[in-house]
Amino acid sequence: MNLLTHKYWNKICSTILCSTEIVSVDKYLSKNSDIPRVIIKHDVEYDIDMAVAIGEIESKKGISSTFYFQFDVAISSPDKVMYLKSLGHDIGYHYDVLDENNGDFDKALSQFRDHLESFSKIGIEIKSVCPHGNPIKTRFGWSSNKDFFRNNDIRAKFPNIVDIVVDRKTIFPENFLYVSDAGYSFKVIGDVSNNDRIKVEDKLISLPYDLPLGEKTILISTHPHRWFNSVVRSTLKRSIFLIARRLGKSLNRIKILKPFFNSLYHMARRF
Numbered sequence: 001m002n003l004l005t006h007k008y009w010n011k012i013c014s015t016i017l018c019s020t021e022i023v024s025v026d027k028y029l030s031k032n033s034d035i036p037r038v039i040i041k042h043d044v045e046y047d048i049d050m051a052v053a054i055g056e057i058e059s060k061k062g063i064s065s066t067f068y069f070q071f072d073v074a075i076s077s078p079d080k081v082m083y084l085k086s087l088g089h090d091i092g093y094h095y096d097v098l099d100e101n102n103g104d105f106d107k108a109l110s111q112f113r114d115h116l117e118s119f120s121k122i123g124i125e126i127k128s129v130c131p132h133g134n135p136i137k138t139r140f141g142w143s144s145n146k147d148f149f150r151n152n153d154i155r156a157k158f159p160n161i162v163d164i165v166v167d168r169k170t171i172f173p174e175n176f177l178y179v180s181d182a183g184y185s186f187k188v189i190g191d192v193s194n195n196d197r198i199k200v201e202d203k204l205i206s207l208p209y210d211l212p213l214g215e216k217t218i219l220i221s222t223h224p225h226r227w228f229n230s231v232v233r234s235t236l237k238r239s240i241f242l243i244a245r246r247l248g249k250s251l252n253r254i255k256i257l258k259p260f261f262n263s264l265y266h267m268a269r270r271f
Contacts, residue, residue, distance in 0.1 A: 001185060002206070003234040004227045006057060012208045012220075013061055019213035024090035025066040025128050025164055029171060036175075038211075039219040040065035041164070043094050043130065048077045051224040052084060059087040067224075068094035068130040071115045078122040091124045096132040096145055103142040109154060128162040133196070144196035164219070168193040173217050179205070180221040184238045 002008050016022055021037045028039050040058070044051045044067050051067055058065055067084055069091065074081050085091055093115065097108040119126050131145035149155055149163040162171060168178070178192040186207045190200030205211075211218055226241075228234040 003231055003238065004181060004184060004222075005231055005234050006053065006227060006229045009054065009057060009222075009227060010061075013058060013063060015208040016211070016213060017061065017063070022063050022065070024064045025092065025162075026090040027064060029128065029162060034173075036214055036217045038213070039217070040222075041092070041130065041219065042067045042222050042224050043132070044069045044073055044224060045094065045132070046073065046225040048073055048080050050227065052080055053229070054222070054224045054227060055084045055087050055089050058089070064088045064090065066090040066092050066128070068092040070094045070096060070132065071118070074124075075118055075122075082123055085124070090128075091119075091126075093119065093126045093129045094132050095129050095148065096134070098142060098145045098148045099132070099134050099137050099139070103139065103147075105148070105151060105154065108148055109157070112148070126161060128164055130164050131166070146193070146196055165192055172219070175216050177212070177216055177218045178221065179207070179211070179218060181223060181226060184226060184241055 013022070016038050021035075023031070023037055023039055025039055025041055028037065040063065042051060042054060042065060048069075055065075055067065067081075067089055069081065071093070074091075081091060095112060095115070097111045097115070098105070101107040101111060116126055129149070131148065133144060146163075146166050149158075149166040164171065168176075178189045179186055180189050182189070182202070185204060187202040187204050189195065190202050191198065194200075207220075226237065228237065
């Protein structure tokens with residue numbers, strides 16, 4: 001198992017570049033091609049400085065990727081968001097509006113619009129979005145944030161915005177892999193569009209050598225706050241995550257504690 005370090009990310013990027021083109025989501029969508037490529041995107045949920053570090057690593061290699069920001073992270077440091085854009089990276093929105101509003105679509109829609117307007121004010125036009133998953137969120141009446149763009153009325157209000165997860169089948173070829181650093185190890189995610197509604201198995205793989213480069217279109221998704229320049233820090237963070245996940249799953253099974261965990265579901269972003 002490889003620890004999530006900047007050195008490891010350098011190795012992954014260098015190996016991919018030797019075999020195929022790496023593009024951002026925006027460049028992939030704007031350039032139709034049957035040639036298999038690798039798309040890189042990052043979900044920025046915590047610690048924008050760590051996202052900047054990853055963006056600088058890629059920029060030095062001539063790589064443009066997409067950074068999907070949770071709203072509060074982006075709005076707290078708009079200068080750093082614009083810095084990433086100046087490096088040639090694409091900026092998207094990692095939306096959490098349906099979970100944040102407990103399944104109320106009207107409130108979620110109003111918040112989504114407000115967030116788009118705020119992104120616009122700092123100089124970012126949102127062209128693509130990615131839903132955030134919340135593993136300890138208690139839901140009644142909706143499956144996940146994905147239901148927001150599954151809603152036909154909401155979809156019609158934003159015809160120029162692509163949801164790379166919900167729209168997976170229309171924007172990516174059938175011969176496609178979605179790879180994520182979920183759980184601090186890389187996995188091919190089974191049916192990323194519907195895994196909130198049906199149980200599917202993920203497949204553990206090793207990057208970069210298990211990637212079918214040049215054979216399939218591949219999207220690699222990371223969480224920059226999990227990637228460190230130090231082996232020691234990476235080891236410590238992974239250990240804390242594994243302990244917290246195991247403890248959280250056990251305690252969340254206790255009915256009386258569910259409301260407590262539900263109220264703190266945002267805390268999971270830190271891990």
